[in-house]
Amino acid sequence: MGKIIARIKKQNAGLLLGLLFTLYSIYYFIKSFSYPYVNRFGVGPGFFPRWTALLSIIAGVAYIFSSIFKDKDRFIMENIFPSKKELINVVTVVLAILGYILILDFTGFGLATIMLLFVIFIRSYSWWKSILYAIIVAAVVFAIFKIGFSVQIPVNSFGF
Amino acid sequence: MWGLLNGLTIAITPTNLFYCLIGCLVGQLVGVLPGIGPVQATALLIPLSYGLEPTTAIIMLCGIYYGAMYGGTITSVLINTPGETASVITCLDGYPLAQQGRAGVALKVAAIGSFVGGVISTLALALLGPSVADFALKFGPSEQFALMVFGMSMVIGLMGKSFIRGLVSLSFGLSLALVGMDPISGAIRYSFGINDLVGGIEMVPLCMGLFGLSELLVLVEDLNVTHKASALNSSTLKKEELRPTTMAIIRGSFLGFFVGLIPGTGSAIPALISYSMEKSLSKHPDQFGKGAPEGVAGPETANNSYVGGAMIPLFTLGIPCSPTIAILMGAFMMHGMIPGPTLFITNPDVIWGTIASMFVGNVILLILNMPLAAAWAKLADIPNKMLCPAVLVISLIGAYSDSNSMFGVGVMLVAGVIGYVCKKLDIPLAPIILVFVLTDKMEQNLLQSIKIHSGVLGILTSPIALGLLVGAAAVIAGSLIMEIKNKKSSLLEGDE
Numbered sequence: 001m002g003k004i005i006a007r008i009k010k011q012n013a014g015l016l017l018g019l020l021f022t023l024y025s026i027y028y029f030i031k032s033f034s035y036p037y038v039n040r041f042g043v044g045p046g047f048f049p050r051w052t053a054l055l056s057i058i059a060g061v062a063y064i065f066s067s068i069f070k071d072k073d074r075f076i077m078e079n080i081f082p083s084k085k086e087l088i089n090v091v092t093v094v095l096a097i098l099g100y101i102l103i104l105d106f107t108g109f110g111l112a113t114i115m116l117l118f119v120i121f122i123r124s125y126s127w128w129k130s131i132l133y134a135i136i137v138a139a140v141v142f143a144i145f146k147i148g149f150s151v152q153i154p155v156n157s158f159g160f
Numbered sequence: 161m162w163g164l165l166n167g168l169t170i171a172i173t174p175t176n177l178f179y180c181l182i183g184c185l186v187g188q189l190v191g192v193l194p195g196i197g198p199v200q201a202t203a204l205l206i207p208l209s210y211g212l213e214p215t216t217a218i219i220m221l222c223g224i225y226y227g228a229m230y231g232g233t234i235t236s237v238l239i240n241t242p243g244e245t246a247s248v249i250t251c252l253d254g255y256p257l258a259q260q261g262r263a264g265v266a267l268k269v270a271a272i273g274s275f276v277g278g279v280i281s282t283l284a285l286a287l288l289g290p291s292v293a294d295f296a297l298k299f300g301p302s303e304q305f306a307l308m309v310f311g312m313s314m315v316i317g318l319m320g321k322s323f324i325r326g327l328v329s330l331s332f333g334l335s336l337a338l339v340g341m342d343p344i345s346g347a348i349r350y351s352f353g354i355n356d357l358v359g360g361i362e363m364v365p366l367c368m369g370l371f372g373l374s375e376l377l378v379l380v381e382d383l384n385v386t387h388k389a390s391a392l393n394s395s396t397l398k399k400e401e402l403r404p405t406t407m408a409i410i411r412g413s414f415l416g417f418f419v420g421l422i423p424g425t426g427s428a429i430p431a432l433i434s435y436s437m438e439k440s441l442s443k444h445p446d447q448f449g450k451g452a453p454e455g456v457a458g459p460e461t462a463n464n465s466y467v468g469g470a471m472i473p474l475f476t477l478g479i480p481c482s483p484t485i486a487i488l489m490g491a492f493m494m495h496g497m498i499p500g501p502t503l504f505i506t507n508p509d510v511i512w513g514t515i516a517s518m519f520v521g522n523v524i525l526l527i528l529n530m531p532l533a534a535a536w537a538k539l540a541d542i543p544n545k546m547l548c549p550a551v552l553v554i555s556l557i558g559a560y561s562d563s564n565s566m567f568g569v570g571v572m573l574v575a576g577v578i579g580y581v582c583k584k585l586d587i588p589l590a591p592i593i594l595v596f597v598l599t600d601k602m603e604q605n606l607l608q609s610i611k612i613h614s615g616v617l618g619i620l621t622s623p624i625a626l627g628l629l630v631g632a633a634a635v636i637a638g639s640l641i642m643e644i645k646n647k648k649s650s651l652l653e654g655d656e
Contacts (some may be wrong), residue, residue, distance in 0.1 A: 017585055021328060028335050028350070035342075035349055042611040045342035045349055048603045052338065056331035062324045073322060080584045086381035090580070093380050093552065097573050100556065101566050113556075117549045124383050124545035133546070141553045150211035151561045 009078035014067030022060030029053035089123060096120060108156025113138040163504075164286040167512025170215060171520050179216045180517050183223020184524045190224075191231020192539045193547055197247070199484045200375050201228035203367040204551065206491055207558035214495035215510045219517040221491050225467065225484055226521050229427075230274060230529055233460055234536050237266040246427040246463040249435045253448060253455030264533070265397055266456045271529040273409045273461035278522040280413040281420065281468025285475075286515050289504070293476040296501035299624070301608035306625035306632075308602040311423035311479050313632035315591045317639040324643065325587045333595030336361055343604040356567040363490040365559040365568040366596065369575025370582075370589050371483065372555045376548055377580040383545040401453050408438050408454035412461030419462070420469020426482045426590065427466040431459035468518065474499050475511060478601065483590045486597045 032053050035046035066073040081087065096119045104112045117134035125133065142160065145151040170176060186208070190201040205224050209217035229246075236247040237254035250270065257266040299307065316326035339350045340360025351357040379385075397405060412434045419430040438458040439448045448455045470481040478500035480486035492499050497507050504511055529536070559572035579589055609619050620626050 013585055017581070017587075018328075021332070025331065025335070028338075031350065035347060039345060041344055041607075043607050045345050045347035048606065049338050049349060052331070052334045055327075056335060059324065059327040059331040063328050066322070066324045073324070075585050082381045089380045089383060090377050093377060093548075094573065094577060097552075097556070097569070101569050101573070104560075104566060104569075109557075113553055116556075117553065120380075120549045120552070121545070133549075137550050137553060141550070141557065145207065145554075145557050145561075149208045151207050151557065152210070152564050153557060154560065154564075 009076075011077050012067055013075045013077050013080060014073050015064060018060055018064035018067050022057060022064060025053055025056035025060050029057060092123065093120060104154055108158070108160060109142065109153045110138060110160035111156065113141070163290065163508065163512045164516060166508075167286075167514070167516030168519070170509055170513035171219065171516035175213075176216055176219050176513065176517065177520065179212065179220040180223045180520050181524055183220035184227040184230075184521055184528060187224035187227020187229075188231040188525070188528060188536060189227070189539065191228030192234055192536050193231075193542065193551070196228070196375065196551070197232050197242075198225050198228035199482075199487065200372045201225075201231075202484050202487045203364070204372045204555050204558060206364050206368075206487065206494075207554075207561045209491060209495075210561060214492075214497060214507075215513045217495055218488070218491060218510060218514050219521075221488055222514060222517060223521045223524075225488070226278065226464070226518070226525055229464060229467075230271070230525050231536065233270045233274070234267065234529075234533055237263055237270070237456070246431040246459070246466075248428070249431045249459040250456055252435070253450070253452050256449070256451035257453065257456065260451050262451065265453055267533040268530065269397070269405055269409075269453050269457040270460040271526055271533070273412060273457040274464040275522050275526040276409050277413040277416055277461035277463075277465030278468065279519060281417040281465040282515060282518040282522070283468075284417050285468040285471050285518075286512075289472055289475055289511075289515070292472055293501045293504045296476045299477075299501070300622070301605040301612065302619040302622045302625040303628070305602060305605040305609055305619065306622075306628035307477060307479065308598050308605070310628040310632040310635075311473075311598065312591075312595060312602075313635040314423050315594050317635040321586060322643060323636075323639040325585075326591055326639075329582070329588050329591040330595050333592035334599055336366070336592070337596045337599030343600055344607050356563075356565065360600075361571060361596075362562055362568055363487075363593075363596065364494070364562040365572040366575050367483070367487050367490065367593055368555050368559050369572035369577075370579040370592060372551070373572055373576025374579025374583055374589070376552055376555070377576060378583060379544050380548045383543075383548065385544045397453060404438075404442060404454045405457045407441075408434070408458035409461045411437065412458040413465045416462035416465025417469040420466040420481060421472055423473055423479050423481050427463045427470075430462035430466045434458035434462035464522075471515075475503055476501055478503075480594060480597055483593050486593050489597055 029050065032046050032049035035049065036044035037046045037050065038044050063073070067075070082090070096116050100112050100116045103115070114134045117137055118130050121130035121133050142153065146153045171180065186205060187201055190196055190205065191198065202221060202225050206221065209221055212220065232242060232247040233250055233254070236242045236250040237258050240251050240255040242248045242251055254266040254270070257263060312330060316323060316330050337360070339357055341348055341358065348358055415434050415437070416430040419433065435455060435458060438454050439445050442448065442452070442454065444452070470485050473479040473481050474485050474489055478489070478498065480489045489499050497503060497510060555572065556569055559568040560566065562568045582589055610616055613619060613621065620629070
């Protein structure tokens with residue numbers, strides 16, 4: 001596992017992104033053929049996507065070449081992405097949002113937000129401070145948006 | 161001028177005045193927070209406008225925009241942390257001034273310069289806007305299409321360090337914009353059977369993800385970061401500094417406005433040009449970078465004056481010049497208005513009210529900044545571990561309330577991760593959103609002109625369209641040459 005991670009760290013991120021983007025563009029290009037190029041209005045819904053997808057493919061291929069041959073476009077993974085601890089912070093936030101998406105409709109804004117904030121605060125504060133801060137931040141934001149600006153916020157049957 | 165006077169009567173109604181003040185306050189509050197600039201602030205705070213009348217909503221959002229710009233200046237001077245790309249230049253002389261105990265001077269000249277630049281450019285906008293709109297009404301589909309191609313070429317030509325990375329960003333924006341209903345036939349494209357994608361990807365969560373969440377992910381990497389602001393101490397200019405600083409403000413006002421008229425420029429460019437110009441005109445160029453007040457005054461003025469200029473393409477042609485303006489354009493559309501030449505006819509109250517509110521907003525910000533700069537700077541002391549979770553919740557509410565569904569939050573999350581990766585790989589995010597906003601209209605205009613002229617080449621029969629397309633080709637060729645010679649400036653990168 002360690003060897004695999006070490007190998008990934010040495011990869012050219014620009015090249016990987018270029019490959020990914022080119023594949024994405026090729027898919028877009030192929031998919032554009034499922035929309036008619038011409039129709040009774042003249043040019044059809046497939047016309048514009050086909051040409052723009054072609055432009056995307058050119059951009060992707062050019063990016064692959066530049067990330068291989070031009071120093072300023074060569075980004076090695078370990079140089080641009082943060083170390084383990086920092087990356088865990090980033091992943092925690094992403095996963096916390098994902099969890100938030102899954103539970104919000106069941107729990108309502110208040111509970112879901114407190115849980116989300118707790119997960120992030122606990123990385124820097126003690127558990128009781130994390131709970132306290134999570135409740136305070138959720139309540140203040142709720143008051144500003146829901147009461148102050150009448151913004152629609154999903155609530156549970158208890159109204160929060 | 162009658163329009164402007166009418167606008168003033170709208171802007172100073174108690175409700176509009178109140179929300180202009182709220183916008184300026186909130187914008188400044190968010191703008192002062194390290195790492196958050198006008199584009200992030202406007203994207204994150206759009207939800208505040210949902211429950212408001214269109215005129216009031218736009219006035220508040222413009223206040224947020226200005227407020228965030230002013231706020232960014234404070235952090236640049238006091239903690240050497242620019243909130244936006246344009247403020248990078250302010251750091252060059254602002255922070256050395258602060259280290260010499262003259263932070264008050266830097267903030268004072270920046271506030272006065274921003275005020276003068278903002279007022280002059282707003283006045284020019286009021287004078288020129290209607291004439292440009294009248295002229296733009298003569299534009300048919302061919303000219304509109306060519307104008308958008310020109311705008312896009314400027315976006316990838318001027319933003320970012322690399323033309324190829326700009327092109328990747330532009331292409332990605334194009335592909336996102338194609339999701340949903342085709343503007344002519346109504347056919348559904350690239351929706352993958354997902355109902356929420358039938359109407360296309362929503363702009364607000366996309367912006368919030370690309371600009372707001374991505375920045376947040378960068379900030380959370382190190383939750384323990386704290387900033388310590390310098391003390392203000394002296395705020396008086398020396399006698400010999402008065403004239404060069406005044407001249408820098410005057411030059412910056414006009415420079416910023418005219419650069420704002422060019423699509424794709426962003427406020428960093430007038431700030432950069434102003435700095436270079438002041439340095440070359442100065443009798444003491446060696447003082448630049450060591451604490452020259454005109455090195456702060458010129459760029460700050462130009463950067464604020466740019467806003468008035470950039471509003472002209474938006475109000476008259478429906479073309480956003482920067483991501484923040486694109487977000488404002490989204491706000492217009494959200495409130496049922498389509499920016500373009502007819503806006504002066506269909507919604508004069510909104511337009512003139514907004515223009516007049518810019519005067520009011522600048523006055524409010526001058527009052528807020530001159531005596532209170534030190535108090536604002538205290539906000540920058542908030543550590544990331546407290547700041548990030550709070551901003552995250554605000555962005556989640558914004559993404560949710562845009563369409564009242566969790567789908568928006570999902571879009572924001574995906575866009576945030578993409579934005580984070582793009583930031584790491586130095587891929588500019590601005591082209592994605594500018595192109596995303598323009599593509600629908602561009603496709604519509606292209607298809608209409610093909611129908612009118614019975615072919616693509618027919619577009620070239622219009623001299624205006626031909627001129628714009630030649631201009632676009634020249635910009636692209638120039639950028640390519642610079643790319644090959646490795647001469648693209650690193651200061652032109654950034655979101656704004």
